[in-house]
Amino acid sequence: MQLHWHRRDLRTADNRGLATAAAEDVVAPLFVFDDAVLEHAGSPRVRYMLDALAELRASYRSRGSDLLVARGDPRSLVPAVADALDSDRVVWNVDYSGLAKERDSDVRLALDEAGTDRETVHDAIIFPPGSITTNAGDPYSVYTYFWKKWRDRDKPDPFPDPDATDLADAETLESAVSSVENVTVGSLPTLSDLGFDAPDADVISAGTEAARARLADFCEDDIYRYADDRDFPARGGTSRLSTDLKFGTIGVREVLAKTAAAREGVGGDRDESVEEFQSQLAWREFYTHVLWFNPSVVSENYKEYEHDIQWRDDPEELTAWKSGHTGYPIVDAGMRQLREEAYMHNRVRMIVASFLTKDLLCDWRHGYAHFREYLSDHDTANDNGGWQWAASTGTDAQPYFRIFNPMTQGERYDPDAEYIKQYVPELREASANAIHEWHELSETERNRVAPDYPDPIVDHAERREMALSMFETARGDD
Ligand code: FAD
Structure with missing residues (x-):
């Protein structure tokens, strides 16, 4: 018997690790609730994950099998389950963060000590780290070159979905693990068992079926307007697949195959639009490679400046940003969308991130920690x-002197203020013009137009100058 350890691959179809195991022998599927991972999770993500696991379990049950569920440290649990099942080999799909790499290497060692074979394969991305490099063999730090190679290379087909004969039956699982501590057959914890409150946000529906429905819906029509619409948050023209891809409820090869089919026989703008979408999938792979080769980016700047950047520390401004009360309408709409939906549109993520780092001069790590807690994806x-x-500290980052003007961004990408009004009810009665000129209105005008909406907490022009000088000092320019 083979053991497949599910992690961020909560599906059976187009799952390379699972297919690899099933090609050899019957498979027992396992999921481990790892407290070290849960420590960094926010409730929207855990909500999605539990729902996705319930669907995964149902899909195994429909094939006469079940999902083994464990809670604790995988370093001891994975070898214990493998031993109880007398399994020849444990297979799992690679995860790319520094923490995951350390944990996986410990699990590998523990299995080696126990004399159990193991195999890890790349599944979450199409091209593994190290397979797309400069001619000198180095990882790319510029996306455009990475993209050209990614685009032109042949892509694999989706992996087959195992059927009932490929899976260990539920009774066998039950009798094998009955005496293993902290391991059950199919019994999933609740949010509160894991120490989380129900999220305030309306989290996107979880699981493969929901992900496939989103993909099918997107490929019917929106994909052909994606290039034109993707920057306009009110148009809702993006796929909304980010949480599915994060938890692997859908395989990236399946997504790519479906978009490639949508591309067949269409020319011109439609073809370019599909390619524009595919290039976002390549961004995901580019950043995964960056993380793999530079695990410290999770807490350190990728780009070295001559001196430390002297970020400001103003708790009140940070609180206003987090709660969506900065007096900059597009910023506030984004931050409130995040709270309401555990999601934010990409253009607006760029705007709020620029605002935090270049207007509030606040360290990007505060923003990252907030997103980590609230985003489902x-x-x-x-x-x-x-x-x-956004902070001008990354690979292929925004140059430090290019600073978004939040009012101009709002006007350009939400001209009728539809998106803003959806999330900022205090501005619903105001005209789009008044909203986009909010920073220029007099106090009397503001009181008349939207008495409950805050004044801008900072002056953008002033802060822009401060940001430039902060970066110039860090660069050692003066
Ligand atoms: P679509 O436009 O439909 O794109 C399809 C898929 O491509 C996405 O689901 C995602 O997997 C990938 N993708 C799209 N844009 C990017 C990008 N710029 N970088 C990397 N991958 C991309 N994306 C996340 O998946 N998780 C995050 O935690 C995350 N945090 C972000 C934080 C900031 C400050 C910024 C500026 C962007 C962040 N993004 C993140 C990228 C992007 O905003 C989201 O992937 C996108 O908004 C998700 O919506 P969608 O699925 O409708 O995207």
Whole structure:
């Protein structure tokens, strides 16, 4: 028997590790609730994960098998389960963060000591770290070159979904693990068992079925307008697959295959639009490679400056940013969308991240920690990549002197203030013009237009100058 250890691959279809195990022998599937991972999780993510696990369990049950569920340290639990099942080999899909790498290497050692074979395969991304490099063999730090190679390379097909004959039956699982402590057959904890309150946010529906429905819906129509619509938050023209890809409820090869099919026979703008979408999947892989080769980016700047950046520390401003009360409408709309939906539109993520780092001059790590807690799609590589891009500290980052103007951004990407009004009810009665000129209105005008909405907490022009000088000092320019 083979043991497949599910981690961020909560599906059976297009799962390379599972298919690898099933090609050899019948498979017993396992999931471990690891307290060290849960420590860094926010309730929206745990909500999604529990729902996805319930669906995964149901899909195993429908094939006469079940999901083994353990709670504790995988370093001892994975070898214990393998031993109880008398399994020849444990297979799992690689995870890319520094913490995951350390844990996995410990599990590998423990299995070696126990004399159990193990195999790890790359599944979450199409091209593993080290497979797309410069001609000198180094990882890319510039996305455009990475993308060209990623785009032009042949892509694998989705992996087959195991059927009932590929899986260990539920009775066998039950009798094998009945005496293993902290391991059950199919009994999933609740949010509160894991120490979490129910999230305030309305978290996106979880699981493979929901992910496939989102993908099918997106590929019907929106994908052909993606290039035009993706920057406009009110248009809702993006796939919303980020949480599914984060937890692996859908395989990336399946997503790619479906988008490739949508591309067949269409030319011109439609073809370019599909390619634009595929290039976002490549960004995800680019940042995963960056994290793999530079695990310290999770807490350190990727880009070295001559001196430390002298970030400001103003708890009141940070609180205003987190709660969506900065007096900059597009920023506040984004921060409130995050609280309401555990999600934020990409353009607005860029705007709020720029605002935190370049207007409030606040260290990106505070923003990253907040996103990690509230986003359902929080992914170490992408979240970190996004923050360090905005803070001008990352790979291929925004140059330090290019600073978003939050009012101009709002006007350009939400001209009718539809998105803003959806999330900031205090501004619903105001005209789009008044919203986009909020920082220029007099106090009397503001009181008349939207009495409950705050004044801007900082002056953008002033803060822009301060940010430039903060970075110039860090660069040692003066
Ligand atoms: P779509 O536009 O439909 O894109 C399809 C998929 O491509 C996404 O689901 C995602 O997997 C990937 N993708 C899209 N844009 C990017 C990008 N810029 N970088 C890397 N991958 C991308 N994305 C996350 O998945 N998790 C995060 O924690 C995360 N944090 C971010 C933080 C900041 C500050 C910024 C600026 C961006 C962040 N992103 C993150 C990237 C991006 O905002 C989201 O992937 C996107 O908004 C998700 O919506 P979607 O699935 O509809 O995207």
